[in-house]
Amino acid sequence: MRPIIAPSVLASDFANLQSEVEMLNNSQADWLHIDIMDGRFVPNISFGFPVMEAIKRHAQKPMDVHLMIVEPELYIERFRDAGADTISVHIEACTHLHRTVQQIKATGAKAGIAVNPHTSVQLLEDVIADVDMVCLMSVNPGFGGQKFIENTYRKIENLKNLIIQRNSQALIEIDGGVNQDNAPLLLEKGADALVAGSFVFSSPDPLQTIADLKAVK
Numbered sequence: 109m110r111p112i113i114a115p116s117v118l119a120s121d122f123a124n125l126q127s128e129v130e131m132l133n134n135s136q137a138d139w140l141h142i143d144i145m146d147g148r149f150v151p152n153i154s155f156g157f158p159v160m161e162a163i164k165r166h167a168q169k170p171m172d173v174h175l176m177i178v179e180p181e182l183y184i185e186r187f188r189d190a191g192a193d194t195i196s197v198h199i200e201a202c203t204h205l206h207r208t209v210q211q212i213k214a215t216g217a218k219a220g221i222a223v224n225p226h227t228s229v230q231l232l233e234d235v236i237a238d239v240d241m242v243c244l245m246s247v248n249p250g251f252g253g254q255k256f257i258e259n260t261y262r263k264i265e266n267l268k269n270l271i272i273q274r275n276s277q278a279l280i281e282i283d284g285g286v287n288q289d290n291a292p293l294l295l296e297k298g299a300d301a302l303v304a305g306s307f308v309f310s311s312p313d314p315l316q317t318i319a320d321l322k323a324v325k
């Protein structure tokens with residue numbers, strides 16, 4: 109199976125957001141990855157609803173929204189209204205994770221759980237059957253352009269085993285420091301979806317870079 113490619117709009121040129129989104133529309137990207145940072149869960153602030161709605165007006169592909177915010181349960185419906193197709197909340201930010209997953213699904217969006225590099229995937233044991241996706245962070249969240257953490261390969265194997273054991277349909281998404289060099293092994297270990305920000309938008313030819321990632325086996 110060819111990987112799902114989800115370029116992270118965080119790395120795009122915000123001053124030319126419409127043309128960046130149109131470039132993604134014309135590319136082999138499958139999803140638009142939207143990073144929401146609140147300055148509390150992570151030490152950075154990205155953008156909020158007005159920008160997301162502006163992206164949605166031009167986007168012709170599903171929006172994969174990664175919430176790096178505290179108390180995400182307060183904003184799930186608003187993110188859905190702003191155009192989210194998948195909403196991922198951090199396990200580290202949710203006291204009542206099972207409830208928040210049900211809340212996301214009740215909006216009609218797909219439900220994802222994002223997992224920081226230090227968090228064991230075994231903590232997902234009792235919720236994995238309920239979710240559509242797990243977003244494994246392969247950098248500490250908060251910034252684009254960071255170095256990929258190698259321990260991610262082992263975590264994919266552990267997560268894949270858990271998904272099989274629990275008869276879950278969850279996709280495995282890898283987020284942070286993904287590039288053409290690490291993509292083959294990520295897919296071999298069991299990743300389904302690859303987020304790529306700086307690797308795509310800093311490249312001389314983003315359309316070709318996305319096509320190259322899509323072609324990785």
Ligand SMILES: O=C(CO)[C@@H](O)[C@H](O)COP(=O)(O)O
Binds near residue numbers: 307
């Ligand atoms: O969620 C995050 C960072 O917190 C990511 O989605 C990054 O935005 C991916 O960017 P690169 O590491 O690919 O530059």
Ligand SMILES: [Fe+2]
Binds near residue numbers: 174303
């Ligand atoms: Fe992300």
